[in-house]
Amino acid sequence: MLSRVPRIDGVRLFLDGRTVQVPIDPPAASLARYDMDAALWRGGRQRRAVETRTDSGRAGGYRTGPFHIRTAAGFVTARAVIDTAGRWSNLTERPPHLASAPKWIGLKAHFSEESPAPTTDLYFFEGGYCGMQPVPLGDELATSRIVVCSMVRADVATRLEDVFALEPRLLERSRKWTPLSEPISTAPLLFRPPVPLRDGVLRAGDAAGFVDPFVG
Secondary structure, eight states: OGGGSOEEEEEEEEETTEEEEEEEEEEEEOOOHHHHHHHHHHHHHHTTSSOOOSSEEEEEEOTTOOEEEEETTEEEEESOOEEOSOSSSTTSOOOTTGGGSOOEEEEEEEEEOSSOOSEEEEEEETTEEEEEEEOOBTTBOOTTEEEEEEEEETTTOSSHHHHHTTSHHHHHHHTTOEEOSOOEEEOOOOOOOOOOEETTEEEOGGGTOOOOTTTO
16 A cells, blocks of 8 residues: 555645745655554454454443443453544543633645645644645545645634635645545644543543644
């Protein structure tokens, strides 16, 4: 899979009318998170490194274990549990300040762009930023496909079209794109102190704490 995906050899930052370019050496591989997760899952099963099960539910137990995990196939007992279920799952508690927290949202869509640069491009504006890079399409090497993502305050923009209008160079570039997917959104994006351990369950990734994708 990695031999067929686009290679990213640099990062371009667009800010206050300036452009900063930083090389990536060796170049990075650009692939969808869904494909990466699926490849890791298949690799684990093929090498019998782990026992893999789908449709896991809530884990209950004592602070030091053992833990009893409910799945679609029944119950599993484990001495330790690592929660990597992301920001919102049935293992995640809802923060009490949710209603009063600043409203940040994530927006994403795929577009066609003629001969995109092999770079990750980040456009900054007041209240957020928008990034893009070439991505493959399934098993095909589709170098004209780019993924566009934005993190923006809800009072600044709620649609990608509105985001593009916030940065002149981004707006000009976006006028040449052809949509390849319907936009999707995720909210709320909340900044809060990390919680790496809760009730004896270790946490990793967004389950432990939300990190701005810019530095993720």
